[in-house]
Amino acid sequence: MFFPVPDYMFNRFEEITPAFLTALGVRCLLCDIDNTLVTYDDVLPTESVLRWLSSLKEADILVILLSNNKHERVLRFAEGLDLAWVAKAGKPLIKKARKALKEAGIPPKRTAVLGDQLFTDVWVGKFLGAAATLTVSPIRDKKSLFVRGKRFLERPFIAFYKRREAKKQKFGQKSGQKEER
Numbered sequence: 327m328f329f330p331v332p333d334y335m336f337n338r339f340e341e342i343t344p345a346f347l348t349a350l351g352v353r354c355l356l357c358d359i360d361n362t363l364v365t366y367d368d369v370l371p372t373e374s375v376l377r378w379l380s381s382l383k384e385a386d387i388l389v390i391l392l393s394n395n396k397h398e399r400v401l402r403f404a405e406g407l408d409l410a411w412v413a414k415a416g417k418p419l420i421k422k423a424r425k426a427l428k429e430a431g432i433p434p435k436r437t438a439v440l441g442d443q444l445f446t447d448v449w450v451g452k453f454l455g456a457a458a459t460l461t462v463s464p465i466r467d468k469k470s471l472f473v474r475g476k477r478f479l480e481r482p483f484i485a486f487y488k489r490r491e492a493k494k495q496k497f498g499q500k501s502g503q504k505e506e507r
């Protein structure tokens with residue numbers, strides 16, 4: 327299904343733990359930068375980003391930064407991080423993402439995609455056939471009409487996600503009750 331409905335939604339990237347990714351069989355995370363890890367105004371990774379990245383590294387999860395932003399921005403952010411990165415990634419097109427995975431020797435099925443936008447990040451994951459697509463709430467959106475329009479168009483897919491989660495919960499509770507009897 328190519329609807330841009332994420333598999334998992336989080337509020338912040340810190341909520342995504344190495345254990346969670348490992349349980350999904352994920353060995354590589356294609357990770358957006360802007361509004362996912364930091365705001366557009368943060369030139370460098372924050373302390374929290376650094377801690378999170380090193381926890382993934384410890385768990386042997388490879389992180390590849392995949393950004394539609396320009397070369398200079400991504401280079402500056404990634405400097406000193408010892409990570410592979412792709413600027414001007416052209417998301418939701420997957421040509422560059424696929425190339426980066428090929429170079430890393432990791433199949434899409436062992437990869438998760440993380441970002442804040444359904445029509446770029448989540449679609450990349452879907453088109454790649456990734457193990458999972460993950461989103462976080464955008465840290466701080468620009469207040470342009472274009473961004474507001476995009477967020478408006480995302481709404482039905484987020485609603486779909488929430489309904490699906492609610493159903494899962496209901497089902498989970500029912501089976502839990504059965505076990506108690």
Ligand SMILES: [Mg+2]
Pocket residue numbers: 358359360361362441442443
């Ligand atoms: Mg973003």
